[in-house]
């Protein structure tokens with residue numbers, strides 16, 4: 268799908284209910300909330316880059332695309348489950364989780380740091396949607412996830428290009444970049460995704476338990492990752508951190524990480540069954 272696609276480009280009439288995996292529906296509902304929250308992050312980025320109108324314009328366009336990801340995923344979820352009330356779930360999500368969008372300086376300590384963190388997020392989303400696109404047999408979801416993944420790869424490039432520009436101004440070193448990258452990866456366990464899962468799928472049925480929601484969310488995500496997704500993700504993380512990884516090293520790191528997340532998926536599924 269080309270950049271600038273809209274919901275009208277999705278072939279909704281190809282939907283096949285017999286190919287829907289209920290676990291993936293829960294991921295899509297949660298993902299729709301997180302994506303739709305892109306508007307909040309646009310404000311934050313525009314605050315952090317207050318004197319850079321060129322970047323602000325790109326950030327605004329980025330935010331519109333993220334919101335559209337949320338809309339496409341929400342529409343698919345409602346096609347599967349007409350009872351899914353996206354607006355109510357989104358309100359619940361914002362009540363329980365809201366980033367500090369009024370900050371005028373990056374929470375990462377510098378603009379370069381902010382851009383490294385954004386590259387990591389886009390690495391996560393591009394691999395996440397690639398993994399779903401390649402594992403689902405439902406044709407409409409596959410098309411949506413392919414289109415979103417292509418956007419997420421473009422978003423990575425947008426932030427990476429800005430990062431290169433700001434590195435020349437700010438001079439953030441490799442260690443600093445790597446620390447921010449690892450820190451942002453570890454934030455996967457924070458409230459944003461877990462609470463989105465809760466607001467979309469469990470609200471009103473049980474109390475919020477972050478660890479449980481994290482496990483429920485990540486088990487099918489991790490399960491869907493394949494070698495090619497992890498190798499690409501490792502290359503993108505290394506690039507954002509300024510580290511050159513030669514092919515054999517990159518493959519080894521990816522194999523170790525893939526093994527680790529598949530073992531985590533086993534553990535999370537075990538906890539759910541217990």
Ligand SMILES: [Fe+2]
Pocket residue numbers: 302332333336392415419
């Ligand atoms: Fe997105």
Ligand SMILES: [Fe+2]
Pocket residue numbers: 333389392418419422
């Ligand atoms: Fe994105």
